[in-house]
Amino acid sequence: xxxxxxxxxxxxxxxxxxxxxxxxxxxxxxxxxxxxxxxxxxxxxxxxxxxxxxxxxxxxxxxxxxxxxxxxxxxxxxxxxxxxxxxxxxxxxxxxxxxxxxxxxxxxxxxxxxxxxxxxxxxxxxxxxxxxxxxxxxxxxxxxxxxxxxxxxxxxxxxxxxxxxxxxxxxxxxxxxxxxxxxxxxxxxxxxxxxxxxxxxxxxxxxxxxxxxxxxxxxxxxxxxxxxxxxxxxxxxxxxxxxxxxxxxxxxxxxxxxxxxxxxxxxxxxxxxxxxxxxxxxxxxxxxxxxxxxxxxxxxxxxxxxxxxxxxxxxxxxxxxxxxxxxxxxxxxxxxxxxxxxxxxxxxxxxxxxxxxxxxxxxxxxxxxxxxxxxxxxxxxxxxxxxxxxxxxxxxxxxxxxxxxxxxxxxxxxxxxxxxxxxxxxxxxxxxxxxxxxxxxxxxxxxxxxxxxxxxxxxxxxxxxxxxxxxxxxxxxxxxxxxxxxxxxxxxxxxxxxxxxxxxxxxxxxxxxxxxxxxxxxxxxxxxxxxxxxxxxxxxxxxxxxxxxxxxxxxxxxxxxxxxxxxxxxxxxxxxxxxxxxxxxxxxxxxxxxxxxxxxxxxxxxxxxxxxxxxxxxxxxxxxxxxxxxxxxxxxxxxxxxxxxxxxxxxxxxxxxxxxxxxxxxxxxxxxxxxxxxxxxxxxxxxxxxxxxxxxxxxxxxx
Amino acid sequence: xxxxxxxxxxxxxxxxxxxxxxxxxxxxxxxxxxxxxxxxxxxxxxxxxxxxxxxxxxxxxxxxxxxxxxxxxxxxxxxxxxxxxxxxxxxxxxxxx
Numbered sequence: 129x130x131x132x133x134x135x136x137x138x139x140x141x142x143x144x145x146x147x148x149x150x151x152x153x154x155x156x157x158x159x160x161x162x163x164x165x166x167x168x169x170x171x172x173x174x175x176x177x178x179x180x181x182x183x184x185x186x187x188x189x190x191x192x193x194x195x196x197x198x199x200x201x202x203x204x205x206x207x208x209x210x211x212x213x214x215x216x217x218x219x220x221x222x223x224x225x226x227x228x229x230x231x232x233x234x235x236x237x238x239x240x241x242x243x244x245x246x247x248x249x250x251x252x253x254x255x256x257x258x259x260x261x262x263x264x265x266x267x268x269x270x271x272x273x274x275x276x277x278x279x280x281x282x283x284x285x286x287x288x289x290x291x292x293x294x295x296x297x298x299x300x301x302x303x304x305x306x307x308x309x310x311x312x313x314x315x316x317x318x319x320x321x322x323x324x325x326x327x328x329x330x331x332x333x334x335x336x337x338x339x340x341x342x343x344x345x346x347x348x349x350x351x352x353x354x355x356x357x358x359x360x361x362x363x364x365x366x367x368x369x370x371x372x373x374x375x376x377x378x379x380x381x382x383x384x385x386x387x388x389x390x391x392x393x394x395x396x397x398x399x400x401x402x403x404x405x406x407x408x409x410x411x412x413x414x415x416x417x418x419x420x421x422x423x424x425x426x427x428x429x430x431x432x433x434x435x436x437x438x439x440x441x442x443x444x445x446x447x448x449x450x451x452x453x454x455x456x457x458x459x460x461x462x463x464x465x466x467x468x469x470x471x472x473x474x475x476x477x478x479x480x481x482x483x484x485x486x487x488x489x490x491x492x493x494x495x496x497x498x499x500x501x502x503x504x505x506x507x508x509x510x511x512x513x514x515x516x517x518x519x520x521x522x523x524x525x526x527x528x529x530x531x532x533x534x535x536x537x538x539x540x541x542x543x544x545x546x547x548x549x550x551x552x553x554x555x556x557x558x559x560x561x562x563x564x565x566x567x568x569x570x571x572x573x574x575x576x577x578x579x580x581x582x583x584x585x586x587x588x589x590x591x592x593x594x595x596x597x598x599x600x601x602x603x604x605x606x607x608x609x610x611x612x613x614x615x616x617x618x619x620x621x622x623x624x625x626x627x628x629x630x631x632x633x634x635x636x637x638x639x640x641x642x643x644x645x646x647x648x649x650x651x652x653x654x655x656x657x658x659x660x661x662x663x664x665x666x667x668x669x670x671x672x673x674x675x676x677x678x679x680x681x682x683x684x685x686x687x688x689x690x691x692x693x694x695x696x697x698x699x700x701x702x703x704x705x706x707x708x709x710x711x712x713x714x715x716x717x718x719x720x721x722x723x724x725x726x727x728x729x730x731x732x733x734x735x736x737x738x739x740x741x742x743x744x745x746x747x748x749x750x751x752x753x754x755x756x757x758x759x760x761x762x763x764x765x766x767x768x769x770x771x772x773x774x775x776x777x778x779x780x781x782x783x784x785x786x787x788x789x790x791x792x793x794x795x796x797x798x799x800x801x802x803x804x805x806x807x808x809x810x811x812x813x814x815x816x817x818x819x820x821x822x823x824x825x826x827x828x829x830x831x
Numbered sequence: 832x833x834x835x836x837x838x839x840x841x842x843x844x845x846x847x848x849x850x851x852x853x854x855x856x857x858x859x860x861x862x863x864x865x866x867x868x869x870x871x872x873x874x875x876x877x878x879x880x881x882x883x884x885x886x887x888x889x890x891x892x893x894x895x896x897x898x899x900x901x902x903x904x905x906x907x908x909x910x911x912x913x914x915x916x917x918x919x920x921x922x923x924x925x926x927x928x
Contacts, residue, residue, distance in 0.1 A: 211894070218890065221883045222849040225856035228876065229866035357904055362834065365898035367891050368841035379841035387849070415876065423883050424915070427890065578859055723863035740870075 135454045137284040140466045145285075145475030152479035153311075159327055179781070180407050182416035184788030189404055189421050190332035190429065191487040197277035198433040199339070199481050201555040203464070204457035206437020207444075209377050210364025213437055217430035218367075219387035220395065220422045227395050228415045230577050230723040235402060236411050237729035238720055243397055243573070244503040250576050250721045251584040252710045253507075258591045259569065260503040266565045267399060267496040268537065272544025273561060274489040277554050279305040279545070281482055284462040305545055312486050312493070313538035328487045329788075331480070336425075338480035339432025345468040346439030350446065359442040375619040376556060381626030385563045389629040393566035396573050399495035400488075409779055409789050410830060436464040443467070458553050493541065497533040505529050556625055563629035564602070568594045571636040580718050581644050584710045585703035589643040593699035594636035596681045600695055601631050604688055643703045650707045657708065667708045674701050730831060736775055738831040743771030745828045747783060748807045750819055759798030761808040762827065767800045770829045774799050777830035780807065782823055793817035794830070838895050846888055853884055875925045882918050889914060 198214075205213035240246045243263055248256035279301045289298040350356045357365070369379040394401060395418075408414040440460045444451040455463055465477045505526070551557035568591050575582040575590075601608040605623040609631045616627055624631075657663035677694040680686055686694070720729035730738045746766045755761075760780060762772070772778065774797050781792030793816055801808065807825060809817075819825065857880065860866035867873050890911060897904040 211898075218887055219845070219849065221887050222852045223856060224883065225853070225860050225866065225880055229860035229873075230856075230863070233865060353904075362898060362900075363837060366834070366838055367894040367898065368838070368845065371836040371840045371844070380844065383841075383845065383848075387845075412872070419879055419883070423879075423886060578863065723860060723865040726863075726865040742871075 135452050136456045137459055137463060139287045140284045140462055141474055141478070142471040144471045145478065148472050148475030149479040149482070152476065153483060156327060156331070156483050159330060162326075178407060178794065179409050179789045179792045180413075181785070181788040182408060182413040182420065184329055185404050185408050185413070185417040186421045186425060187332035188326075188328035189401065189417065190425055191328035191335055191484050194332075194335055194339075194429045194433055194484065197273055197485065197488070197554055197558060198429070199436070199461050199485075200277045200281050200458055201553065201558060202430075202433040203435075203437035203440070203461035204553045205377055205555050206434040207440045207455070207457050207460040208437070209369060210360060210441065211367055211434065211438060212369040212379075214430040214434035215368055215379075216382060216386035216390065217426045217433070219383075220391045220426065222387070223392055223395060224418065224422060226574070226578070228418060229726075231396055231573070232405055232414050232418070233411045233726050234577060234721060234723070234729060236406060236414065237726070237733040239733065242499045242502040243399060243402065243569075244499065246721070247572070247576070247587070250717055251587050252712060254706070254710060255572075255584050255587050255591075256503065258588060259572065260499065262565070262569050262591065263397065263399065263499055264496065266393070266397065266569065267492055267499065268540045268544050269547070269561050269565055270398070271489055271492045271496065271537065271541030272546075272548055273554065273558050274485060274492065275305045275309060275541055276301075276545045276548050276557065278308045278482060278485045278489070280458045280554060281462060281478070281485065282308065284459045285478065301549065302542075302545065305542055308482075308486070309538050309542045312489050313535055326790075328491070331484050331487050334480045335484045336428060336432055338477045339435065340428075341473075342465060342469065342477055343431060343435040343439070345473075346435060346442075346464065349468040350439070350442055355446075356439070356442050359445050360438065364438070364441055372613075372615040373617065375617045376552070376622075376625070378616055378626070380614040381616055381624070381629075382559070384630040384633070385559045385626035385628075389566045389570065389633065390562040392570045392574070393562060397566065397569050398492075399499055400491035403495055403498065404491075409781075409792065409794075436461040439468065440464040489541070493534050493537050496537040497530050500533040500537070501526055501530050505533070551622065556622060560622065560625045560628075563626060563632060564598070567598070567629065567632035567636045571633065571640055575640055576722070578723050579644070580714065580722055580724060581647070582640065583644065583647060583707075583714070584712050585647065585650060585706040586640050586643040588706045588710075589699060589702045590636050590640040592678065592702050593639040593643075593695065594632075596678065596695040596698050597635040597639070598632050599681055600688075600691055601628060601635070603684065603691075607688070639699050642699065646703065647707075650703045653704060654707045667705065670701060671705050671709075674698060674705055677701075734777055734831055739771070739773060739776045739829065740831065741771040743829050744769050745826055746770055747824050747826055748805055750807050750809050750814070750825055751803075752811055752814060753808045755808070755810055756798065757810045757812045758796060760793075760795045760813065761798040761801050763804045763806065764800040764802060765804045766807075766827070767797065770827065772797050772829040778827055779830055780809075780817065780825050780827045782817075782819065783826045784823075791818040791820070791823075797829075834899065838899060842891055842895060845891070850884070853880075875922070878921065878925060882921075886911075886914060886918070 202214040235246065238246065238249060240249065244256045244260040247259040282304050283299070283301060286299045286304065289296050291297070347353050347356050350359065363370070369377055369382060372378045372380055405414040405417065408417055437457075437460055440451055440455070440463065443464070444453050444455070450467060451463065461481070462478070466474050469477055548554075548557035548561065551560065571590055571594065572587045576587060597608075605628070606618060609624045609628050610618065612631045612634065613624060613627050616624065618624060657666055660666070674697075677697045680694045681691050681698070684691070719725055720732045746762070746769050748762065748766060760778060762770070767773075770778075776797045778795055778797050779792065780795060781787075781789050793813055795813065798808075807827065809819070857866065857877075861868065866876070868877060890907075893902065893907045893910055896902045897907050
């Protein structure tokens with residue numbers, strides 16, 4: 129589609145719509161604040177206490193996934209290209225086995241609190257340091273995309289300017305984003321993960337309802353589904369885009385950018401999503417949440433997020449005077465919603481959209497703050513050897529730091545918008561972002577989990593050498609990315625926004641494999657140097673030379689030939705430097721941290737041999753006793769029914785399923801007693817589990 | 832108008848390469864032992880995994896046929912609904928075993 133001059137809108141909507149939006153926001157914030165009271169420590173703040181049922185997490189993921197910029201970006205592409213706009217919602221299944229039986233059990237059983245922490249356990253502190261930088265860039269970039277989308281969604285509803293004390297103040301995109309960021313920051317700072325999960329649960333339902341309602345209104349406006357369907361050209365009806373054209377929306381580019389880099393990135397390295405799965409009561413509940421979400425919720429979501437664009441296209445064909453083909457694609461969602469929904473209803477749809485977008489941003493801010501606390505604050509305090517008097521004082525300080533970190537991350541997220549706001553649409557900005565930032569970490573995580581031989585030298589070379597080649601690819605796309613382009617035409621202003629993902633993955637993977645296969649030579653050379661008197665001096669000189677090469681590539685000093693040679697030098701030399709300086713024991717560093725040692729991970733998680741004998745769930749009354757707060761005690765009869773032994777892990781929750789595990793605890797079976805149907809719990813456990821007097825509890829053995 | 836590059840070519844690429852990645856994921860996790868078919872609960876997951884792949888393949892296949900006017904667009908949700916019912920029934924049976 130040719131867009132000569134894009135038509136943009138302002139002041140869409142009525143007073144009724146604004147009233148509905150304000151009421152909706154207040155209601156959502158009160159709802160979130162209510163659940164914020166369940167935040168007692170940093171574990172609750174970030175992980176919600178690892179207690180929730182699969183259905184609750186499934187729905188809360190909807191608001192995170194769907195809310196994240198999706199309405200605006202997929203409607204834009206739906207208007208320009210049709211049903212294929214949201215095709216990438218239907219690609220996550222390809223990686224589900226890797227996730228369910230690789231990454232998910234490892235992150236839960238190894239008790240890591242963040243992805244960089246996994247890198248330290250699996251590789252080394254230096255790998256963690258680099259992973260932290262990359263992950264923070266990824267998360268802050270994601271927050272920036274979220275804010276950009278929020279701004280673009282809200283701008284059409286705002287006037288071009290407002291007058292205050294006789295001065296006309298123009299409303300700009302950045303201005304709107306700053307105001308939105310302040311509201312978002314206030315909410316997340318005082319809520320925490322439990323508040324976010326429950327707010328997202330509510331919003332997940334509202335979002336799906338609002339999106340489907342919009343589709344219904346659109347079909348009704350057009351006169352029925354047959355009319356809508358027949359108005360669309362064949363190309364708009366096809367579920368997948370054209371293989372390699374146009375440059376700004378083609379199947380193969382989007383497959384690599386979104387289906388591969390984006391989906392793996394979202395499932396494996398989006399700390400916000402990972403924390404949702406970690407908030408599940410068990411690994412199996414996490415698997416159920418992932419399966420139901422991908423199998424059934426995502427196809428519905430694909431309709432929900434794209435339909436405004438499809439309806440907009442149909443209206444633009446039937447009535448070009450109502451919707452011009454030149455309408456700004458990023459505004460099409462708001463324009464269509466305003467046309468087909470009545471006043472008030474439009475406000476509701478916009479409130480659902482913006483609130484859901486805020487949920488996404490909230491989740492990401494919370495997750496990024498978690499990374500900051502876990503991977504920056506704690507290591508720095510440890511390094512500075514700062515003593516803290518008590519455990520409760522430590523918790524109080526960390527919770528405070530987490531809240532300040534949330535504010536800092538919000539500010540950085542707003543600044544990140546500057547990097548993306550000049551792309552023609554949010555879709556292209558997001559595509560470029562996925563293609564560029566995810567490959568090194570995705571390769572690092574993947575090989576770390578599934579390849580025992582993958583060493584610190586491998587992962588650090590992937591990060592440093594892979595990124596050096598990625599920088600060169602970005603600088604010389606016509607030479608380096610072109611061989612991977614599948615016939616896609618290179619857009620000069622934004623070259624290979626999507627298919628660069630393939631190049632970036634290939635170079636990172638290639639560097640990783642090369643570093644691992646040359647490991648014996650590295651070890652041999654390093655061992656010779658270690659036995660030489662001036663070995664350390666030689667390695668320090670080599671490290672300095674590697675830094676020089678990195679500077680050469682990063683700052684574009686020298687011709688392309690020299691830069692390529694410099695990148696190759698980095699790839700060859702970094703493994704030697706890492707092998708020399710980093711302590712690594714393959715057996716110790718892979719135990720319980722790779723897919724091949726899940727059994728070890730489970731033993732570590734339980735601190736003993738797992739009991740996999742299948743037992744039944746039991747329903748019990750609780751009785752408060754004074755005693756060991758580390759265990760709960762069941763009767764001999766109940767223990768036999770659950771096939772449990774003292775020392776096994778138990779999950780104890782309020783019997784009411786609809787609570788989704790909100791009132792629950794994890795504990796350990798203590799020595800049995802002889803009072804059937806009763807569990808002995810301490811006051812502290814009752815407080816943590818929020819157990820209500822007289823309410824029956826459901827107990828199940830975990831392992 | 833030749834729509835092959837807009838219909839079946841991306842379909843073949845998606846399920847060829849995607850299918851390879853999917854099978855590769857299953858094989859790797861099986862070999863690693865984290866996906867263990869000796870455990871009954873994991874056997875149930877194998878059913879879910881295979882169904883999921885067929886479910887998405889059917890979805891894209893039917894939508895492409897409908898777009899090309901080879902079947903009625905209304906057949907898409909009906910067939911998918913039937914598949915979903917089969918999934919629920921089999922899953923419930925496996926759960927009760």
